[in-house]
Amino acid sequence: MKLFEEKTMKTENIYNGSVVQLQVDDVTLPNGKASKREIIKHPGAVSVIPLTKDNKIIFVEQYRKPLEKSLIEIPAGKMERGESPVVTAVRELEEETGYTTKDLSFVTSFYTSPGFADELLYIYITDQLEALETPVKGDHDEFVKLLELTLDEAKQYVEEERIHDAKTNYAILYLHAMGLN
Incomplete structure (x- = not known):
C-alpha cells in the first residue's frame, strides 16, 4: 500500500442526482484500521x-x-x-x-x-x-x-x-x- 493510501473495501451508492452522486466507502486505513468515507462524485466544472x-x-x-x-x-x-x-x-x-x-x-x-x-x-x-x-x-x-x-x-x-x-x-x-x- 502506498503511503497514506486508503484501500476501498466496499462502496454503497446512496444518491444519484443530476448534479452529484453520494457514496459511502468502507476503507482500510494505512494503519490497518477500518473507517468510512462519505464521498460526493461530481462531473467537474x-x-x-x-x-x-x-x-x-x-x-x-x-x-x-x-x-x-x-x-x-x-x-x-x-x-x-x-x-x-x-x-x-x-x-x-x-x-x-x-x-x-x-x-x-x-x-x-x-x-x-x-x-x-x-x-x-x-x-x-x-x-x-x-x-x-x-x-x-x-x-x-x-x-x-x-x-x-x-x-x-x-x-x-x-x-x-x-x-x-x-x-x-x-x-x-x-x-x-x-x-x-
Whole structure:
C-alpha cells in the first residue's frame, strides 16, 4: 500500500442526482484500521474570467440556496458528460452573460473540496468578448444579474463578503498578480 493510501473495501451508492452522486466507502486505513468515507462524485466544472475591452470583469450575481444568500461570482457551470472544459467554458459564458469568445486561455484547475468531493474546477480567461446577437437560453432554474466591476471594486466586494467563493477569489488574486489595471 502506498503511503497514506486508503484501500476501498466496499462502496454503497446512496444518491444519484443530476448534479452529484453520494457514496459511502468502507476503507482500510494505512494503519490497518477500518473507517468510512462519505464521498460526493461530481462531473467537474468550469469557470471563465471575462474581461471587457476597458478591463472590467463581468460577474454574475445569483442566489445560492445552500448559503441562503446571493453571491457575486465569475460565470461557471457543471461539465456535461463527454464535454471538454473549453466547450463548457464557452457554453457557460454564453448562457450566463450573453457573450461568447473564440479566444480562451487556460489559467489553472483545482479540486474544490478534496476532503469529501472529487470535483475538479477549471478556470479560463478571455479578453476577446463578442456580444451574442441572439441570447442563449440558460438553465430554466437559474436566475442571474450581470455586473461589470473594476478589479478594485471586486476587491472591495471580497472585503464585504459579497464575493465569497473560492473560484472567484482565485480569479481576483490572479488578476491582481497579473497587474490588471
